[in-house]
Amino acid sequence: MSSTAQIGVTGLAVMGRNLARNFARNGYTVALHNRTAARTHELVEHFGDEGDFIATESAEDFVAALERPRRLVVMVKAGEATDAVIAEFAPLLESGDMIIDGGNAHFADTRRRERELREQGIHFVGTGVSGGEEGALNGPSIMPGGSKESYESLGPMLEKISAKAKDGAPCVTHIGPDGAGHYVKMVHNGIEYADMQLIGEAYQLLRDVAGYSAEEIAGIFRTWNTGRLDSYLIEITADVLSHVDAATGKPFVDVVVDQAEQKGTGRWTVQIALDLGVPVSGIAEAVFARSVSGHADLREASRHLAGPTARKLGTDEAAAFADQVEQALYASKIVSYTQGFHEIAAGSEEYDWNVDLGKVASIWRGGCIIRAAFLDRITSAYEAQPQLPSLLSDKSFAEEIAAAQDDWRSVIATAVTQGVPTPAFAATLAYYDSLRAERLPAALTQGQRDYFGAHTYRRVDRDGVFHTLWGGDKTEVES
Numbered sequence: 001m002s003s004t005a006q007i008g009v010t011g012l013a014v015m016g017r018n019l020a021r022n023f024a025r026n027g028y029t030v031a032l033h034n035r036t037a038a039r040t041h042e043l044v045e046h047f048g049d050e051g052d053f054i055a056t057e058s059a060e061d062f063v064a065a066l067e068r069p070r071r072l073v074v075m076v077k078a079g080e081a082t083d084a085v086i087a088e089f090a091p092l093l094e095s096g097d098m099i100i101d102g103g104n105a106h107f108a109d110t111r112r113r114e115r116e117l118r119e120q121g122i123h124f125v126g127t128g129v130s131g132g133e134e135g136a137l138n139g140p141s142i143m144p145g146g147s148k149e150s151y152e153s154l155g156p157m158l159e160k161i162s163a164k165a166k167d168g169a170p171c172v173t174h175i176g177p178d179g180a181g182h183y184v185k186m187v188h189n190g191i192e193y194a195d196m197q198l199i200g201e202a203y204q205l206l207r208d209v210a211g212y213s214a215e216e217i218a219g220i221f222r223t224w225n226t227g228r229l230d231s232y233l234i235e236i237t238a239d240v241l242s243h244v245d246a247a248t249g250k251p252f253v254d255v256v257v258d259q260a261e262q263k264g265t266g267r268w269t270v271q272i273a274l275d276l277g278v279p280v281s282g283i284a285e286a287v288f289a290r291s292v293s294g295h296a297d298l299r300e301a302s303r304h305l306a307g308p309t310a311r312k313l314g315t316d317e318a319a320a321f322a323d324q325v326e327q328a329l330y331a332s333k334i335v336s337y338t339q340g341f342h343e344i345a346a347g348s349e350e351y352d353w354n355v356d357l358g359k360v361a362s363i364w365r366g367g368c369i370i371r372a373a374f375l376d377r378i379t380s381a382y383e384a385q386p387q388l389p390s391l392l393s394d395k396s397f398a399e400e401i402a403a404a405q406d407d408w409r410s411v412i413a414t415a416v417t418q419g420v421p422t423p424a425f426a427a428t429l430a431y432y433d434s435l436r437a438e439r440l441p442a443a444l445t446q447g448q449r450d451y452f453g454a455h456t457y458r459r460v461d462r463d464g465v466f467h468t469l470w471g472g473d474k475t476e477v478e479s
């Protein structure tokens with residue numbers, strides 16, 4: 001077999017198949033492999049005319065089809081399957097070859113795999129790919145980690161197949177060493193959870209408080225999509241809301257079971273945030289909200305738990321309320337991105353990745369699920385001040401929240417008094433108020449900890465670590 005393929009893809013389910021087609025459509029010769037050979041043949045049968053494919057059935061033939069250094073993309077089910085594929089292919093590779101894992105791996109697994117393969121001289125490139133099957137085919141946002149050297153060889157190809165932002169820039173950059181790419185993809189998904197939950201809360205308020213129909217709410221989202229909330233998720237929300245179920249003639253959203261599923265990256269984002277001590281309350285509430293929705297057993301309580309029923313507003317009031325909800329959604333969105341970027345900064349610091357936060361925002365402008373006009377603003381904020389401690393330290397974001405906050409508070413107050421759950425709206429506002437507060441009740445917490453566990457505390461008026469003899473005469477001792 002002649003080694004003419006510039007890239008190979010193993011794992012040809014929906015993502016791998018579309019990624020392979022994307023490479024081929026961009027002029028690369030693509031070697032194909034899948035555990036079950038039928039998928040490989042199906043691809044060639046249906047899409048073989050889109051470019052140059054080399055279909056292979058054995059691992060040996062697949063590797064032999066690749067020009068050196070070999071670039072081998074793995075798009076299999078994340079977890080054990082990835083380890084199985086690496087175990088199968090790594091012995092056939094040589095120093096300088098690259099294994100690119102485009103699955104949704106946990107970054108800790110990526111760090112382990114990278115370390116193990118580095119010993120063999122193989123570059124392991126853990127790569128976040130966002131955009132679902134449509135993105136994989138027409139241009140995803142791509143977040144590769146791994147060595148700089150691997151990016152030199154791989155980068156130009158990824159730039160070619162990636163989405164392009166409105167200014168034409170490719171939505172890919174070398175994120176950083178080892179697991180940095182998968183880590184950033186994980187936080188991307190966490191932010192996506194928050195975005196979706198906030199949109200859901202806005203929808204529920206417009207439905208239950210403003211009294212709008214699904215079609216009317218779709219119209220409101222369409223209007224919002226022409227302003228500062230312009231984003232893929234707002235756009236598809238309008239489409240989903242205006243879709244009518246063919247079987248019943250009802251709005252589609254009213255016939256779908258209200259239990260949201262999740263695959264794990266949102267949960268990981270929260271778990272890692274807890275490990276690193278990063279407050280990502282908006283993202284966490286979004287993950288918990290899906291979890292609550294799925295607990296049909298707990299939600300049996302809807303039959304007997306008392307509380308107010310939301311009051312529907314009149315037409316003029318409803319329109320004014322919708323404007324307020326837009327302000328609340330925007331303010332909460334800024335806070336959830338602030339939290340997500342904090343988590344990326346913390347990971348970068350912990351693992352010494354040197355991630356360029358502004359660049360991360362810029363490669364999310366196209367291809368990925370959270371693509372939005374708003375991301376340009378985040379890039380500008382970090383370009384102006386790379387060491388920005390938080391997005392809320394950026395003057396223009398702080399000013400926008402200042403302008404939105406009366407409505408933000410009012411919407412959440414309405415939700416609370418009318419019994420409409422808005423966990424992510426409320427958590428992001430509480431985070432904002434926590435950052436604003438001159439004194440937090442943490443001083444009391446420290447007192448309690450010192451009381452029951454002699455955990456000590458620091459004082460505002462002098463240096464040192466202190467303990468009060470609570471069980472005795474309450475004198476203070478320096479420890």
Ligand SMILES: NC(=O)c1ccc[n+]([C@@H]2O[C@H](COP(=O)([O-])OP(=O)(O)OC[C@H]3O[C@@H](n4cnc5c(N)ncnc54)[C@H](OP(=O)(O)O)[C@@H]3O)[C@@H](O)[C@H]2O)c1
Pocket residue numbers: 010011012013014015016034035036039075076077078080081082084085102103104105129130131132133
């Ligand atoms: N779907 C999305 O929107 C999306 C977006 C971004 C990233 N991803 C990630 O991309 C990857 C691929 O996703 P997907 O939805 O296309 O497929 P998937 O359903 O996650 O995985 C199916 C693929 O994995 C292969 N596979 C499973 N176990 C294997 C094993 N032990 N050894 C070798 N191959 C094995 C299957 O081969 P057989 O055909 O032989 O069963 C098939 O090619 C996943 O890691 C996913 O998390 C998905």
